[in-house]
Amino acid sequence: ETGVTQSPTHLIKTRGQQVTLRCSSQSGHNTVSWYQQALGQGPQFIFQYYREEENGRGNFPPRFSGLQFPNYSSELNVNALELDDSALYLCASSGHGQGIGETQYFGPGTRLLVL
Amino acid sequence: AQSVTQLGSHVSVSEGALVLLRCNYSSSVPPYLFWYVQYPNQGLQLLLKYTTGATLVKGINGFEAEFKKSETSFHLTKPSAHMSDAAEYFCAVSVDTGKLIFGQGTTLQVKP
Numbered sequence: 001e002t003g004v005t006q007s008p009t010h011l012i013k014t015r016g017q018q019v020t021l022r023c024s025s026q027s028g029h030n031t032v033s034w035y036q037q038a039l040g041q042g043p044q045f046i047f048q049y050y051r052e053e054e055n056g057r058g059n060f061p062p063r064f065s066g067l068q069f070p071n072y073s074s075e076l077n078v079n080a081l082e083l084d085d086s087a088l089y090l091c092a093s094s095g096h097g098q099g100i101g102e103t104q105y106f107g108p109g110t111r112l113l114v115l
Numbered sequence: 116a117q118s119v120t121q122l123g124s125h126v127s128v129s130e131g132a133l134v135l136l137r138c139n140y141s142s143s144v145p146p147y148l149f150w151y152v153q154y155p156n157q158g159l160q161l162l163l164k165y166t167t168g169a170t171l172v173k174g175i176n177g178f179e180a181e182f183k184k185s186e187t188s189f190h191l192t193k194p195s196a197h198m199s200d201a202a203e204y205f206c207a208v209s210v211d212t213g214k215l216i217f218g219q220g221t222t223l224q225v226k227p
Contacts, residue, residue, distance in 0.1 A: 004158075031213070033213075033214060033215075035215075040220075041219060041220070042119075042205050042207075042217030042218050042219050042220050043159070043205070043215070043217050044217075045214045045215065045216070048213070048214055056211055056213075056214055058214070090158055090159065092159075092215075094213060100147055100209050100210065100211070100213050101147035101164070101166040101167075101209055101213075102209070102213050103149075103161055103164060104213070104215060105161070106151075106158035106159040106160070107158050108157055108158045109157075109158050
């Protein structure tokens with residue numbers, strides 16, 4: 001069984017640029033959630049995708065957007081990067097989008113640095 | 116609104132000593148609670164979770180947690196700390212469509 005994978009592992013961008021982060025969900029999972037973890041903080045929920053539809057969104061501006069593909073992999077796009085976007089971005093997959101008690105399995109994360 | 120508070124951002128214990136990491140939650144509905152561990156430069160790994168049923172939950176690596184509704188707590192314990200337990204620990208509550216709300220985290224230091 002393949003776990004959650006994310007790419008790239010590290011990324012450096014400059015303010016104002018755009019970035020795309022990628023996530024492959026665990027085999028058999030149809031739901032992907034994205035979280036932002038700033039240094040020294042707990043992860044903050046960005047949004048969730050269930051069967052290619054957005055299924056909930058946290059308190060993040062519209063310049064944070066996402067996609068889920070038919071194979072349930074996902075992308076997180078961030079436009080007009082700001083210095084405060086520097087963080088570890090975590091992707092998590094789970095089996096069912098409506099599962100309030102469902103376990104989410106996390107990938108290793110992508111560390112983004114905005115200069 | 117649901118929230119999670121972890122008391123103590125940093126906990127230090129000696130190897131072999133009891134580990135106690137505190138978590139209190141706020142939820143207007145029956146909560147689903149999780150503990151995750153994060154090792155340096157890695158993602159989060161599930162230690163244990165509470166959904167329904169038995170209030171004492173056993174997890175991996177010898178950790179357990181007890182759900183106490185009257186105290187709105189879900190503290191994490193381990194009888195004897197190992198050096199390999201040094202990491203960041205996050206308590207989380209699951210809400211709505213399954214999104215997780217995390218506490219600020221507790222860094223566990225284990226001294227030889």
